[in-house]
Amino acid sequence: MSDTYITRVAQFLPNEGVLNEDMETYLGYINGKASKSKSIVLRNNGIKRRFYALDREGNPTHTNAEMAAAAVKGLFEPESKEIGxxxxxxxxxxxxxxxxxxxxxxxxxxxxxxxxxxxxSPSGVCCAGMHALKYAYMAVKVGDKKKAVACASERLSPVLKADQFEDEVQQLIRLEQNPIIAFDKDFLRWMLSDGAGAFLVENKPNPDGISLKIEWIEGCSYANTEEACMYMGAEKGSNGTLKSYKDIPSDELIEKSILSIKQDVKLLGEKIVKLGFTKLKEILIEKGVDMKDVAYFLPHLSSYFFENKIDDFFTENGIPIPKEKWFTNLASVGNVGAASIYMMLEAIFNSGALKKGEKILLAVPESSRFSYMFCLLTVC
Structure with missing residues (x-):
């Protein structure tokens, strides 16, 4: 089987970056009022800027597929025939x-x-981008393909807009209940961003620059023991089961914002670090990888709130990684879901800082039903 390399990395970010104070200009005000949870969430997640495929009036500027295609084209020189x-x-x-x-x-x-x-088309949430990479990696490694593209993209801004929640608010007013969107829905409005990233995966290194040899990609799911934590197009029952949007009356889809994305914040805090990073320790032992040999650690973080929790776990479990080896661009691009790990790798790949022989460890936790993907790369 062939060695397999990421030879180029590209990204596409729509429009200009949106600062915290401008978010509701793009997303709108629910019930005409500023969010009470916005400042709390932003203070914890540490995000300063994100990107929306929307203009200031909330009109769409790009589709998800258009952004993905733009990232793919970014792997190749303009007018080059190589993309073919x-x-x-x-x-x-x-x-x-x-x-x-x-x-x-x-x-x-x-x-x-x-x-x-x-x-x-791998489906899923944050791990989906890594599943795309693994499929490309395996296809090239076994000799089935020679020049593969793995791509990940997100366009969640339309479901974060205020008009997605207005019918629910009006229903609450009619029922004389508190017309404030529940925290499990409002929480993610201040977390998510749009954009796309792409990798070129080949069976030989790039002769004109650095490449990243893919040493291994490993993943796991805890859905056999854990209930859903982040979900969309469903209603979560008190027993933790999900009721599909297909089984919910059409009027309730709007009134209950069923098609909005939601997060069980309590479950997230209890499970996300312990489950996945226990598995990472097992993988590192099995693969014979010493954290001292890792030059860069790229964790996909939904919030900087989890940075110290992961750091504490590593220290307590005898696999510490000094903070100077950590890299994330969450503050400047936001949480772009499946595309986040692509954007992090793009930032260091094209920075000129990487040196041959350095090892890069990628870690992607997915809270939807607690799935994880890990990958080790070597600069060559």
Whole structure:
């Protein structure tokens, strides 16, 4: 089997960055009032800027598939014919523009430079981007493909807009209940961002610059023991089960904001670090990896709130990573879900700082039902 390399990394961010004080200009005010939880959430998550595929009036400027295609094109020189050599396209997202056709074929539709090639759409949430990379990695490694593209993108801003919650607020007013959107819904309005990232995966290193050899990619899910923590298009019952939007009356879909994204914040805090990073320790022992040999640690963080919790776990479990080895760009680009790890890697890959022989450890926790992906890369 062939060694496999990430030879180029690109990203696409829509429009200008949106600062904290301008967020409700884009997303709107629910019931005409500023959010009471916004300042609390932002203080904890540490995000200073994010990007929306919206203009200041809340009108869409890009589709998810368009952003993904723009990131893919960014891997190649303008007017280059090389993009036509791509023989596999893997595109992941948790926020496709439609339920059908699949997200990846829609991205393919924006890339007429490509041939009639294999196209794959891994589903999921934050881990989906890593599943796209693993499919590309395995296809190249076994010799089935030579030049694969893995891509991840998100466009969640439309479901964060105030008009998505207005009918629910008006229903609460009619019932004379407190017309404040529950924290499990309001919480994520101040966390999420839009954008796309892409990797070129090949069976030989880039002759004109650095490459990242993929040593291994490992993942796991705890859905066999844990209930859903983040969900969309469903209603969560008191026993932890999810009721599909397909089984909810159409009027309740709007009144209860069923199609908005929600987070069980209590469950998130209790589970997200302990489950996944216990697994990471097991993987490192199995693979014979010493944290001292890791030059860069790239954790996908939904919030800087979890940074110290992960650091404490590492220290308590005998696998400390000095903070100077950590890298995240959460503060400047926001939480872009499946695309976040692509954007972090893009920032250091194209920084000029990497040296041959350095090892990079990627860690992607996904709170939806507690899934995790980990990857070790070597600069060459």
């Amino acid at each position: 050599e791509v023989d596999l396209l893997c595109c992941a997202t948790s926020s496709p523009d439609q339920l059908m056709p699949s997200h990846a074929v829609m991205v393919h539709g924006y890339l007429p430079e490509l041939d009639a090639i294999e196209v794959v």
